Every structure is written in structure tokens, then in C-alpha cells.
Amino acid sequence: MxxxxxxxxxxxxxxxxxxxxxxxxxxxxxxxxxxxxxxxxxxxxxxxxxxxxxxxxxxxxxxxxxxxxxxLLRRTHEEPRKLSRAGIETLAIIAYHEPTTRAEIEAIRGVGISKGTLDVLMEAGWIRPAGRREVPGRPLLYATTPEFLAHFGLASRRDLPGIDDLRAAGLLDPVDLAFERLDSEAEVEVSDEDD
Known part of the structure; x- marks a missing residue:
């Protein structure tokens, strides 16, 4: 040897x-x-x-x-902390659109987010402040961290699944159904106006 x-x-x-x-x-x-x-x-x-x-x-x-x-290393009595739906949505928006501001996140989600949601993601080490946008009010920008990539087994943000991958996995089915429902409601309203 x-x-x-x-x-x-x-x-x-x-x-x-x-x-x-x-x-x-x-x-x-x-x-x-x-x-x-x-x-x-x-x-x-x-x-x-x-x-x-x-x-x-x-x-x-x-x-x-x-x-x-x-x-073998997980503690059996340790209860994993669950991330709220708002937290999951916020994390996904930051990952796909970083760097992004709180107002941009709210515009994409269509509802406001509490500061607590961002705090939980920062405490987990998955997002970080990434400077300020050079617009009036200079809002804080948020971006993901290397810990986010490591936790989710990604080498880089390029490894995030694309729209086609998400649709193939059935993860966009509720979104697609919601859009179809909105389209059909809009068609009904248009036909009612024609009568």
C-alpha cells in the first residue's frame, strides 16, 4: 500500500x-x-x-x-418546523426573481406579506438582504443564500425546476385550473352582456 x-x-x-x-x-x-x-x-x-x-x-x-x-443523525424527538404557505410562496418568488423587493413579492403574490414571513426565511438562513434598489424610497432587496442551495440540494439557481418541469410534476395543476375557471367566468360574463 x-x-x-x-x-x-x-x-x-x-x-x-x-x-x-x-x-x-x-x-x-x-x-x-x-x-x-x-x-x-x-x-x-x-x-x-x-x-x-x-x-x-x-x-x-x-x-x-x-x-x-x-x-441516523436526526433526532426522533425533534419536531421539524413547518413553513407556512406564505413562506413557501415568498421563498419561491425570491428564488426565481432575485434580487427582489418586498413590494415586488407582494405584487406577484397578490397579497401583502408580514415582516415575520421574511424574518422566518432569514432565520432559516435561506434568504438575506442584498442591497437596496436605486428607486425612490430605496427598498431593501432580498436574495437566496448558499444555505438555501445546500438545503435544497442545488448547485446553483440554474438547477431550479422550470415551468415545464413543474407542470409535468403536476405542481401547476391548481394554478392552471384557476386560470381556466377565470377564463370560463369571463366568457360567461361576455355572453351575458351579449343577451
């Missing part, structure tokens, strides 16, 4: 000690400019199929529990 590559060992040590996912450049700063991409690929292959995996999300790397082993 040959001795492990010292660069691979060093990259493994840096990632293991990191409290946040790291880019290859950030890892390289700890290792005096050594090229780390080959070492990352080697580590990813070495950890594949084990209880811990080396995962790349966007440009950042980190170790995580293998998804099929996660059930």
Missing part, C-alpha cells in the same frame, strides 16, 4: 477543519499556492459511497453526511 499524496492529505485537513464550505482558491491560500483541483477530485472519488462525502456546490467544497445516512 502506497503512502497517500501529501497534497491530498493537506487539502483533506483544511476542508475538515473548515466551518464553512471553501473555494479552491481559499484552500490554496492555506497551502502556499499549491494547485488543489486534482487533490479535490481525488478526495471526491475516495469519499464516494462512504458515510461522509466531499461535495461541490457551485464553486465551494465541503464534507457532508451521505444523504442515505442522514436518517
Amino acid at each position: 502506497s503512502a497517500p499524496d501529501p497534497i491530498v492529505r493537506a487539502v483533506e485537513a483544511v476542508l475538515f477543519a473548515a466551518t464553512e464550505p471553501m473555494t479552491a482558491d481559499a484552500i490554496r491560500t492555506h497551502l502556499e499556492g499549491v494547485e488543489v483541483r486534482a487533490a479535490l477530485a481525488t478526495l471526491q472519488a475516495d469519499y464516494a459511497g462512504r458515510g461522509i462525502e466531499l461535495v461541490r456546490r457551485g464553486e465551494r467544497w465541503h464534507f457532508q453526511t451521505a444523504p442515505d445516512m442522514a436518517h
Whole structure:
């Protein structure tokens, strides 16, 4: 058995000690400019199929529990916190339209949102303030975070499902039915006016 590559060992040590996912450049700063991409690929292959995996999300790397082993770490008495329908809708709007303002979210949803909804999403670490829109009143902009991507298993926002994917999964059926109902009601009103 040959001795492990010292660069691979060093990259493994840096990632293991990191409290946040790291880019290859950030890892390289700890290792005096050594090229780390080959070492990352080697580590990813070495950890594949084990209880811990080396995962790349966007440009950042980190170790995580293998998804099929996660059930071993869950606490049975811990009750998962449910996200309200308003929270789910708000998160989806931010993910698909970021950066976006509260007023834009309300315009898309057709109803106002409470500050509590945004607070819950920020506490979960899924959204963050992303500056201010340069219009009168300078409203706060909201965007998703790397934690949002990691929680939902996405490498980037490009991995969000498209309209066709959502429709194929049946997730837009209630929306489509609502639009069909509105169209038929509009047709009835037009025919009533003709009489």
C-alpha cells in the first residue's frame, strides 16, 4: 500500500477543519499556492459511497453526511418546523426573481406579506438582504443564500425546476385550473352582456 499524496492529505485537513464550505482558491491560500483541483477530485472519488462525502456546490467544497445516512443523525424527538404557505410562496418568488423587493413579492403574490414571513426565511438562513434598489424610497432587496442551495440540494439557481418541469410534476395543476375557471367566468360574463 502506497503512502497517500501529501497534497491530498493537506487539502483533506483544511476542508475538515473548515466551518464553512471553501473555494479552491481559499484552500490554496492555506497551502502556499499549491494547485488543489486534482487533490479535490481525488478526495471526491475516495469519499464516494462512504458515510461522509466531499461535495461541490457551485464553486465551494465541503464534507457532508451521505444523504442515505442522514436518517441516523436526526433526532426522533425533534419536531421539524413547518413553513407556512406564505413562506413557501415568498421563498419561491425570491428564488426565481432575485434580487427582489418586498413590494415586488407582494405584487406577484397578490397579497401583502408580514415582516415575520421574511424574518422566518432569514432565520432559516435561506434568504438575506442584498442591497437596496436605486428607486425612490430605496427598498431593501432580498436574495437566496448558499444555505438555501445546500438545503435544497442545488448547485446553483440554474438547477431550479422550470415551468415545464413543474407542470409535468403536476405542481401547476391548481394554478392552471384557476386560470381556466377565470377564463370560463369571463366568457360567461361576455355572453351575458351579449343577451
